[in-house]
Amino acid sequence: xxxxxxxxxxxxxxxxxxxxxxxxxxxxxxxxxxxxxxxxxxxxxxxxxxxxxxxxxxxxxxxxxxxxxxxxxxxxxxxxxxxxxxxxxxxxxxxxxxxxxxxxxxxxxxxxxxxxxxxxxxxxxxxxxxxxxxxxxxxxxxxxxxxxxxxxxxxxxxxxxxxxxxxxxxxxxxxxxxxxxxxxxxxxxxxxxxxxxxxxxxxxxxxxxxxxxxxxxxxxxxxxxxxxxxxxxxxxxxxxxxxxxxxxxxxxxxxxxxxxxxxxxxxxxxxxxxxxxxxxxxxxxxxxxxxxxxxxxxxxxxxxxxxxxxxxxxxxxxxxxxxxxxxxxxxxxxxxxxxxxxxxxxxxxxxxxxxxxxxxxxxxxxxxxxxxxxxxxxxxxxxxxxxxxxxx
Numbered sequence: 001x002x003x004x005x006x007x008x009x010x011x012x013x014x015x016x017x018x019x020x021x022x023x024x025x026x027x028x029x030x031x032x033x034x035x036x037x038x039x040x041x042x043x044x045x046x047x048x049x050x051x052x053x054x055x056x057x058x059x060x061x062x063x064x065x066x067x068x069x070x071x072x073x074x075x076x077x078x079x080x081x082x083x084x085x086x087x088x089x090x091x092x093x094x095x096x097x098x099x100x101x102x103x104x105x106x107x108x109x110x111x112x113x114x115x116x117x118x119x120x121x122x123x124x125x126x127x128x129x130x131x132x133x134x135x136x137x138x139x140x141x142x143x144x145x146x147x148x149x150x151x152x153x154x155x156x157x158x159x160x161x162x163x164x165x166x167x168x169x170x171x172x173x174x175x176x177x178x179x180x181x182x183x184x185x186x187x188x189x190x191x192x193x194x195x196x197x198x199x200x201x202x203x204x205x206x207x208x209x210x211x212x213x214x215x216x217x218x219x220x221x222x223x224x225x226x227x228x229x230x231x232x233x234x235x236x237x238x239x240x241x242x243x244x245x246x247x248x249x250x251x252x253x254x255x256x257x258x259x260x261x262x263x264x265x266x267x268x269x270x271x272x273x274x275x276x277x278x279x280x281x282x283x284x285x286x287x288x289x290x291x292x293x294x295x296x297x298x299x300x301x302x303x304x305x306x307x308x309x310x311x312x313x314x315x316x317x318x319x320x321x322x323x324x325x326x327x328x329x330x331x332x333x334x335x336x337x338x339x340x341x342x343x344x345x346x347x348x349x350x351x352x353x354x355x356x357x358x359x360x361x362x363x364x365x366x367x368x369x370x371x372x373x374x375x376x377x378x379x380x381x382x383x384x385x386x387x388x389x390x391x392x
Contacts, residue, residue: 007078015040015048015073017284021256022068025061025370027101028116030256031069034097038087040073046080048073053089055097062086064370071258075286077321112224112253113180117370118151118232120257121288121362122250124280126272128159128241131293132262134338135328136238137165138345138352142359143234144191145345148369151183151235154197155246157219162238163199167341172200180228188346194232196223220246224253233369242276251283258286258367260325263316264294270312270319277320288366289325290317291358297330298350325366326358 010018019037020030031037031052038051050069054062066084073082089097114120123136133156140150154162163169163184172181183194198219229235237257240246250257259280263273277287292313296304307330317324328334331351337344345355363369 007076009042009044009046009078010048010076012040012042014076014284015042015050018072018076018286019050019069021072021258021284021286022065023116023256025064025117027097029101031065034100035093036065036089036097046078047083048079048081049083049085051085051087053087053093055089055094057086057088067368071288072286075281077281113227113229114151114224114235114254115229115231116256118229118235119367119369120235120237120254121367122237122239122247122257122259122280122285123262124239124247124259124276125241125262126274126276127269130241130262130264130269130273131328131334132241133161133165133238134334135262135291135293135355136236137162137338138328138334138343138355139359139362140193140234140236141188141343141345142355143236143362144188144193145356146359146363147190148233148363149192149194149231151194151229151232152196153220153223153235153237154195154199155220155223155237155250156240157198157246159240160197160199161338162195163197164341165338165343166193166195168195170200172196175228178228180226181222182228194229196227220249221253224250234367247276247279248283251280251285255284258288260288260362260366261290261316261320261322262293263290263312264308265292265296265306265312266309267312267315269308270316273316274319277316277322287320287322289323289361290320291325292316292327294330295327323361323366325361326354328354328358 016032016037020032022031024031024034027034036053038053041049050073052065052069069084070082073079123132125132136152140152143150152162154160166186168184168186174180175182183196184200186193261273261277263269280287290313294308296306298304313324313327329350331349333349334344334351344351
C-alpha cells in the first residue's frame with residue numbers, strides 16, 4: 001500500500017488570501033486590506049513566516065490578531081508552523097490604514113450587518129441526513145447557556161428546519177425606520193439566540209422553494225446584508241448539505257468565517273464529509289474541527305450498539321488534520337426535542353452533556369470569542385470622529 005502524497009505547500013499569495021480572514025476587531029477590515037499584513041514566506045519544511053505591522057507596538061488586540069493569524073494559516077494542511085515577525089506601521093502607513101477604515105465605514109458598511117467581532121461558524125456536511133441542523137441548534141443553545149449571544153442563520157434555504165427545532169414561528173418584522181429585518185429571539189439562561197430562516201418568510205412550513213443558484217445566493221445575501229443582527233458573540237450558519245452555490249456564495253460574502261464539519265461514524269459519510277472540508281479550504285476558510293453525530297446508542301441496560309459504525313469522526317479529523325471536537329451519541333431525545341421545539345441541550349442526558357462539552361471546546365480552544373477586554377477602541381473612535389456627525 002503506497003503512502004498518501006504530501007499536500008502541496010501554499011504559495012505566498014495563497015497565504016495572503018488566508019490572512020484576508022483575519023479581521024482587526026477595532027477597524028472592522030481584514031489585515032491585508034489595511035496594509036497590516038506585509039508579506040509571507042514559505043519554507044520548504046512547511047514553516048510560514050508572516051510579517052504583521054501593528055498601528056502601535058502596544059496594540060491591546062495584538063494577542064487576538066496573533067491567534068487569528070496562526071489559526072488561519074495553520075488551517076492549510078501543508079503548514080507545519082507559523083512564525084510572526086512583528087513591526088510597527090509608519091505614520092504614512094497608519095494614515096493609509098485609517099483612510100481605508102474611513103472608506104469602509106462610509107461606503108462599505110451595508111455589505112454586512114454582522115459585527116466584525118462576531119465569530120462566524122459554518123456548520124457543514126458533505127451530504128444530508130447526518131443531523132447537521134440538529135447539531136447547529138443544540139450547539140447554539142449550549143453556547144447561549146454559557147451567557148453568549150448567538151445568532152443562528154438557517155442557510156439551508158430549501159430545507160429549513162431550524163425554526164421548528166427551536167420552537168419559533170411567525171413573520172420577521174422590519175426594523176423601525178429602515179429596510180432591515182429583525183431576527184426572532186429566544187432567551188436561554190443568561191444568553192440569547194437570534195434566529196433568521198426562510199421559514200419566517202413563507203406562508204406554510206411545507207411550501208416548496210424550487211429555486212436555482214442565483215435565487216438561493218440572493219436569499220442568503222439578504223440574511224447577511226439586510227438583517228439587523230446587532231451585537232453577537234457567535235453566528236452559527238446551518239449550511240445546506242454538499243458543496244454547491246450557497247457554500248461558494250457565503251465564502252465570498254463572509255471570508256472570515258470558519259467551518260465545523262459534521263459526519264456520522266460511517267466510513268461512507270466520512271469520505272463525503274471530507275469534500276466539505278476541501279471546499280472550505282479551497283475558499284480560504286479555516287476548518288476548526290469535526291463533530292461526529294449519531295455515535296453509539298446505549299440502551300437502558302447499559303449495552304452500547306454502534307448502529308452506524310465506528311471511527312468515522314476520528315478518521316475524518318485525522319485525515320484533514322483538525323481536532324475531533326466531540327461525539328454526540330444516538331439518543332431518541334435529540335429527535336424528539338427537535339420535533340417539539342425543545343432542543344436536547346436544554347435538558348440533561350448523554351447527548352446534552354456532549355453538546356455542552358463541545359461548546360466548551362469551541363469557546364476554550366477551537367474558536368474562542370473575541371476578547372475586547374482592555375481595548376480602548378481608540379482607533380475606532382478616531383474613525384467615527386473623522387466621519388463626523390451622521391449626514392454631514
